[in-house]
Amino acid sequence: MRRVTRTFAVAALATALAVVTGCSSDEPEDTTNAGSGGELAKVTYLTSFGNFGRDAYGWVALEKGFFREAGFDVTIQKGQGTGGNITTIVSGKADYTPIDLTGGLLTFGKGTKDFTAVAAIQQRTMAAIASTSDKKITTPKDLEGKTLADTPGSVVRNLFPTYAKLANVDYNKVKWQDGEAATLIATLGSGKVDGIGQFVVGRPTIEAVTKKTPTFLPYSDYLTDLYGNVLITSTKNAKEKPEEVKRFTQALLKGLEYSLANPEEAGKILQSKDNTANPAAAKAELELMASFVRSAGSGEKIGTIDTQRVARSIAILQGAGQLPQGITPEQIISVDLLPKV
Template sequence: MNLVKRASAAALAVLLAVGACDSGGAAPRSGSPDKVTYLTAVGAFGRESYAWVAKEKGFFTEVGIEVEIRPGSGTTENLGLLASGRAQFSANDLSAVMIVLGNGKYRTDVRAVAAIQQRTLNSVTALSGSGVTTPADLRGRTVGGVRGGAPWLLFPAYAKLAGIDPATVKWVGVEAAQMPKLLAAGRVDGVGQFVVARPAVEKAAGGRPAVVLPYSDVLTDLYGNALIASTKVLRDDPDLVRRFTRALLAGLVYAIEHPEETGEILRKYVPTVDPLTAAAEVRLMEPYVRANGVVGTLDGARVARAVAILRGTGIVAGELPTADLVAFDHVSGGVR
């Protein structure tokens, strides 16, 4: 059965809308498929499941791509792998990418081509009864996070706008998969997490409610994860970028419309995953994907405002023209 018959109406709309931005080159190629490596933002959680959905539903196959999906390890490491040619695409928090590029690393190596979430998902998450209920309560506390990951990189900007000195909060390196367990065990007072990780945190804590401090409360106008491509593949095979984007966004739309099925698909590829927790994450992610009624689009004026916000807090030191961050020629107008 071909992709048109399998995809939901909205997923098909993504395929058609992104394909309409191509210059006649979006059709699947004959012969051997293009082989690419894609990195999730961090780990293999429900919020990353749309890539496996696109693979399972045949969306990549239909556009002539064979993809290897690898769990990512945060923004800094992912961008390094793109720059070295060991991966061609990754998902990464766009604000964290701004921080890395704005401070001089990988400036010529990577560009964003689509938004995964229209609003930032970053947060510090604690547990009820810990004494952490507001940003001020983080003073003197220890927070676990992925080194080079978005919550850690973005925290100084969040702290300053929330009215606390970021130096009063100690961050320690923690593997993404271990965060909920360490928080539940009281080894850290909070974790740098995406807001949609609440179900995993509460499950690890035996049902104890989570306290989520979203960065979006004070850092407005920031995007969440974006699809990042290496400038090498953008230069050498722009059609591949368009086809990959087309298929990944179809997987994203299908995932948020079918969260239970998505949880089962993720478990097929990552057997250690709890499909119910994964489905719960996907359901929580849906309004972030469709904020403002569109999927995938990046607006130049809004990107510029986000850069200005981060420069204003001092965590982006240098100039960062939006053309050095986003390959606007490859960004679709989004779909509803």
């Protein structure tokens, strides 16, 4: 098996019930990792989707000084999902962001190719359809005749045709409507829709907001080879600043690892950045996410990418008619930027 395994030191930050506004680090200070003249490189980082616990590790890396130690002055802004985040990266309005790898492949297949993945955040996809027990959606077939909401560029929404095909669901009998990252869970709680696109680690936040028992239909039940989020940057950035990309990746993953090891502290850090955040929900999300970041029994280390697994994911999407032929893992993954084991 051809495997690209690269290790990163890692940490993360806690979850939120509301979306956070952009925030930058403190005044620069001298660091041996900084650029010429000891100045910190200014970069903008987007969370993957709003400001939930699954994205807290970016704030942890900022608060604990991991970015500064690596030579960066980082501004963190809320993300709007895979599609929107890719657009922001390609346009040069942001430098780094996590996106769902499968969503990235689908976007790449449609012609947007000026981005590249440099590390895995989750070894398995966390994509799912979320509902509440009163909607009685317990099997994929129950989705027929229902209305679901998600952002237009969400991987859950864009991957749904493939999931529906494998799960024997009539895609044409399911209605989708547009939603916003900040209000999706509240929309579900109001009863205006039957389900929403969501990551499985969102269970604690959904329960806290809706005051109902959450139910999930995980895509991983039918799509076993799919990765979850991966860190991306622009192709231009990867080519022109490879060492900077490596340093940033290491600092972010250090934040991820720290967050998983200290979820309660990460939750409190998140709340310090956004006073509407629920630290208990953030802690619970991080605890649920740990098994996706460290796939049990796989032997893989945090941040690694197996190109053969990616190739199998590509084949699945091609078989479902969602991806054209001729796409290879190396076209969307910067193998040379993944740190050596």
